[in-house]
Amino acid sequence: MSGIVLADAESQDDLKRYATIVRTADADAGIRLVASGPVLAAYVCVVPGRGITGGGTVLGLRTFAVEPGEDVDVVVPAAAVLDRIAYGRAHHPDRYEIPVPPMSLFEPWAAQSPPRSGWEPAGELDAEDLIREVRAGITELGEAGTGLAAQVDALRARVWGEPLTGWHAPRGLAFAAYRLRFLTPGEPARLFRSGPWWRLRTAAGHALAR
Numbered sequence: 001m002s003g004i005v006l007a008d009a010e011s012q013d014d015l016k017r018y019a020t021i022v023r024t025a026d027a028d029a030g031i032r033l034v035a036s037g038p039v040l041a042a043y044v045c046v047v048p049g050r051g052i053t054g055g056g057t058v059l060g061l062r063t064f065a066v067e068p069g070e071d072v073d074v075v076v077p078a079a080a081v082l083d084r085i086a087y088g089r090a091h092h093p094d095r096y097e098i099p100v101p102p103m104s105l106f107e108p109w110a111a112q113s114p115p116r117s118g119w120e121p122a123g124e125l126d127a128e129d130l131i132r133e134v135r136a137g138i139t140e141l142g143e144a145g146t147g148l149a150a151q152v153d154a155l156r157a158r159v160w161g162e163p164l165t166g167w168h169a170p171r172g173l174a175f176a177a178y179r180l181r182f183l184t185p186g187e188p189a190r191l192f193r194s195g196p197w198w199r200l201r202t203a204a205g206h207a208l209a210r
Helices: 009-024 076-089 127-144 148-162 172-179
Strands: 003-005 028-036 039-047 060-064 071-076 098-100 122-124 188-194 199-201 208-209
Touching: 009 028, 009 039, 009 060, 028 076, 028 199, 039 148, 039 172, 060 172, 071 076, 071 188, 122 127, 127 148, 127 172, 127 199, 148 172, 172 208
Parallel strands: none
Antiparallel strands: 003 098, 028 039, 028 071, 039 060, 060 208, 122 188, 188 199, 199 208
16 A cells, blocks of 8 residues: 655644644545655645636645655545554554555545646735634624525635635635634734635645635
């Protein structure tokens, strides 16, 4: 069974924490693992996109240091990542190896690949302001109540697709960063743009939207 070897115990622990947060937010969530060279990129979908182009897609991303090996690009359940970490620790306690889970998921959002370069700085935002924006969106969704699945999905897309106050970037960026615990009051969040994509970067991770 092929595997991904994290660079050290800290990287392995970070991946475990990230996968735990993702699974807590959505028990059925998938994680796209892309390993190339010394970097493992772990993408998750926070807000699914619409239509053929996937407009409105909002992703979360964290990167981890790994030992260079075979390239990997798979989408697997977050729960399976946690199981594989436990398996790796039991069988390779000094190597930080995570066997690639044997099961895979088909997720339309995984076809949306944000650019790796060409990002232009667009500004700096305050984490506390972003948290307030997210809470306002959550309140709006809560006040709308429940309805047909299609109506709920449309409302979520509208709420998180609205621009952040004073910016053209979608509010879904703040929601993804908040949900994945990337926002820390007092620390800045930097905004970048590349073509149709937006990226919100903090010390803890990245939120991406198009």
